[in-house]
Amino acid sequence: MAAMPHSFSPSRTTCASLLRQLQMIWDEIGESDSDRDNMLFQLEQECLDIYQRKVEETRKHKADLYKLLVEAEAEVASIISSLGECTSFSRGRGTLKQQLAIITPVLEDLRSKKEDRIREFSKIESQICQIRNEIAGCEQFNSVSDPEVIQNDLTVKKLGELKSHLHELQNEKILREQKVNSHISEIRELSVVMSFDFLNTLNEIHRSLGDSSKGTQKSISNDTIARLTGAIHMLKQEKQQRLKKVQDLAKCLIELWDLIDVPIEEQKPFSHLTRLLSASVDEVRAQGCLSTDIIEQAEVEILRLNVLKASKMKDLVFKRQAELEEIYKEVHMDVDSESARQILNRLVESGDLDLSDLLQSMDDQIRKAKEQALSRRDILDRVEKWKFAAEEEKWLDEYERDENRYNAVRGAHKNLKRAEKARSLVSKLPSLVESLTAKIKTWEADKGIPFLYEKEPLLHSLCEYNVQRQLREEEKRKIREQRRLQEQSAVVQEALFGSRSATKKPLGQSTNANSMAGTPIRQQVLTPSGRYGTSTRKYHRESGRVNTITPVNYVALPKDSGFGGS
DSSP, rough: OOOOTTTHHHHHHHHHHHHHHHHHHHHHHHHOOOHHHHHHHHHHHHHHHHHHHHHHHHHHHHHHHHHHHHHHHHHHHHHHHTTTTOOOOOSSOOOOHEEEEHHHHHHHHHHHHHHHHHHHHHHHHHHHHHHHHHHHTTGGGGOOOEEEEOTOOOHHHHHHHHHHHHHHHHHHHHHHHHHHHHHHHHHHEEEEEEOOOOOHHHHHHHHTSSSTTTTOOOOOOOHHHHHHHHHHHHEEEEHHHHHHHHHHHHHHHHHHHHHTOOHHHHGGGGGHHHHTOOOOTTTSSSTTTTOHHHHHHHHHHHHHHHHHHTTTTTHHHHHHHHHHHHHHTTOOOOHHHHHHHHHHHHHHHHHOOHHHHHHHHHHHHHHHHHHHHHHHHHHHHHHHHHHHHHHHHHHHHHHHHOTTTTSSSSTTTHHHHHHHHHHHHHHTTHHHHHHHHHHHHHHHHHHHSOOOEEHHHEEHHHHHHHHHHHHHHHHHHHHHHHHHHHHHHHOOOOOOOOHHHOOOOOOHHHHHHHOOOOOOOEEEOOOSSSEEEEEEEEEEETTSSSSEEOOSSSSSOTSSSSSSSO
């Protein structure tokens, strides 16, 4: 029989005591030795089985401990690898339990680090997933579960890449939010101008845009931004169309106001429309200035004015005719006013023609007349200069024929100054007429019609003027030549025969004359230059009269100057 383990306490029942008890029982029973041997053999076998089982259990426990140690070591290596740690781990020597005691706290620490790293990864990937869903326009992005983290790569480098990607997505989200807010602001401005329901417009695009409650995340998806852009484009087109319509209505109102002379007080309620006439689309921002109510009010006013205009149409037609005649009159164009008014009167009274069309036709005639008048303006200005110069030329001719023009009378110096200016102006007449003729010929070649002035072709008038001017110049030349010949003849006769006195002089006068014989007498006279000059006279003893010697730069005294003469 195997010895009892020494670790058993003596107080406990031992195998020997149990065997003794068993021997005593067998003695009392009277068991045979063979039976006793068999029973002891069976008892020994049972004990061996128990030991064997215990050994197997212990061996299995050892294997489990070793497996646990190996798995812990593998897990440590795996976590170190996934975390990207630079450290290595060795379990050292000793029993399995000692090795486990060393590796267990290391493993727990690494597991804690891994869990922290996984939570960090999960948080970042959750944010990335949320922003992606927002950009993609997923309706359920707020209820998305935490994404699964790939645990074989939990390194700091991978974490940095995720953070960088998250930062990019966050920046993109910010830009999208700014773009959405900018679009919303633009839609608000357009809606205010045209009195649209701003919130309803936003709700039609996406329900999150019109929700003003705090914490509501506005949609920033591509679809939402595209729909916002489309809404802005549609509103801008509508704004442009309405602005054009308002400007057309304003023009129509102004035309009607001018046509029927509407008082300023009646125009004031629509001044907000006329202020938009020259405004661009971007400049129109006033609240409700392009609303349908404003447009309807303007249309109603135009209908009212059109009804009023129909009753005043006849007056308007003849007002247009008067305006047309005035334009023609200002530029000296020929027009048969009486005939034109009779035709208009027949058209108005017949009722066969729409007076609005007639007014439009007359407006076209006025526009063409203004264009034609503008094309004639330069020539007409030159014609006025020519006519003024021709009048001055005519006056100068009459002035130079006046023998008393240099007398010292009231206003003589003014005539002298005018004569000087007239001579300067007349000297420019040939070049003025020449340039005017060239202008007229160019105009006629361009228009294909003659240039009429006071019902006459202006070129013909210029040609007649040139002919008359040449005739006058020739006449002046002949008069000057004749006068020169007469003066030469008078000088010759005086040199040959002397001058004869028509009447006898008194004695006192003769004596006075004798005392003055041969003595020059100077008399101040008004010269063409406006200064006072002198004329030299000699007293002739034979005739008892004063002869006047007239140099080229002096003028003869009139016969009634007081110095005698026949």
